[in-house]
Amino acid sequence: MTGILGIYFFDERWNVCNFGVYGLMALQHRGEETFGLEIIGNSRNKIEGEGLVEKILINNKKINGHICLGAVSPSISEFQPFKLNDSVSLAIDGKIISIEDYRWDSTLSYENNLRRAFKGNKIEDTIDFFSRCKGGFSYIVVNDKKEMIAGRSSLGTKPLALGKMGFEGGIIASETCVMEVIGERVPISPAENIEPGEIRVFTPLSAYSECIENCTKRAYCSFEYVYLARPDSYINDIPVYRVRRRIGEILAEKDDIDADVVIGVPETAIPFAMAYSNKTGIPVEKGFEITGRRVRSAMKPNQLERLKGVQLKLNVISEVVRGKRIILIDDSIVRGNTLANIVYLMKEKGAKEVHVRIGSPRIISHCPFGVEIPPEDELIGRHLNEEKIAEVIGADSFRYLSIDDLAEAIGIKSEELCLGCFSNSYPEV
DSSP: OOEEEEEEESSTTOOOHHHHHHHHHHTGGGOSSEEEEEEESSSEEEEEEESOTTHHHHTTOOOOOSEEEEEEESOTTOOSSEESSSSEEEEEEEEEEEETTBOOOTTSOHHHHHHHHOOOSSHHHHHHHHHTEEEEEEEEEEETTSOEEEEEOTTOOSOOEEEEOTTSEEEEESSTHHHHHTTOOOSSOSSEEOOTTEEEEEETTEEEEEEOSOOOOOOEETHIIIIISOTTOEETTEEHHHHHHHHHHHHHHTOOOOOSEEEEOTTTTHHHHHHHHHHHOOOBOOOEEOOSSOOOGGGSSSHHHHHHHHHHHOEEOHHHHTTOEEEEEESOOSSSHHHHHHHHHHHHTTOSEEEEEESSOOOOSOOTTSOOOOOGGGOHHHHOOHHHHHHHHTOSEEEOOOHHHHHHHHTSOGGGEEOHHHHSOOOOO
């Protein structure tokens, strides 16, 4: 998973740098390991590094230009945007699986295969290239003619939204929250959804939309709604917060556990817990205090970093859990190690019972479209049933959300969703 951003001002007197920084900060939850921001004006300059985007502000790095292309990534080895050739830079979320009329070279890296397959630097060259690419991805390209092209693959797996800076320019971003963070204010949905197979083109003299693929099948990523996206974003014109509240309601409707308190694991599962509480009448409480900045521990590249993230992020509030029967709600369970640590910490603080509820189906398979899921032999849901998982993590009971219930919560037919990580069945590309 990557967060991508493009901002285009038509008037070269604008300086886009701070807009780019704050836009990437709004996408930081999509990648906390590396960042890159390329600024295009009279020259092209790039700032990149490991860690958080705010380093750009701390180091007081500011580059002049009226166009920017940026990305945040959860990969410690992936720096985006990267060069397709001397003239063209690319930021991409998701994966290109194959390219028509190009034979993939397994001896080359993913980026080098894209460089080898991409020819030219004109708008037409870019449109032709991405129309031949198959997979689940969204992309933004900027060339040396000060033109920006952005689009989604025909499946629509990865989100992409368009915002406007009045009449001055446009914003392309993985999520709509970017538009509000950097200044656009619209009462309902703060951006226009870029449709599967559609491209948006910005040039010094124009901006236009074009459909480059006939899209007969949709496969929107279901995990965006569960975990990946910010709750204040709209994904495919659907408010993420509404989906997460509905997930909590469904968990409550399918449950019959007597408990004293409902607790959500910060931050993603908080809406689940609030809705569960409202539905059942069981009080919801803040069960944890966060130390330091918010860290998405599930996205950390190794187990030591994940456990450190939990230990620092989630300090159990003893008064809330002592002597209580607890419904503990989390967004997902991958390996089970971090959730086992959380249950242990709660019981160490005196929790009488801990009943775990998960706001997604069991994760049993990899993602071919770029979501960082561990190898299948490490996925606890692939190998153990709910009763055994409860035993392994030390919980008194354990339940998943079903695939059908997830589709119902999202409000999209299951055949129009990518549910591969939950079902091991993937859309054809």
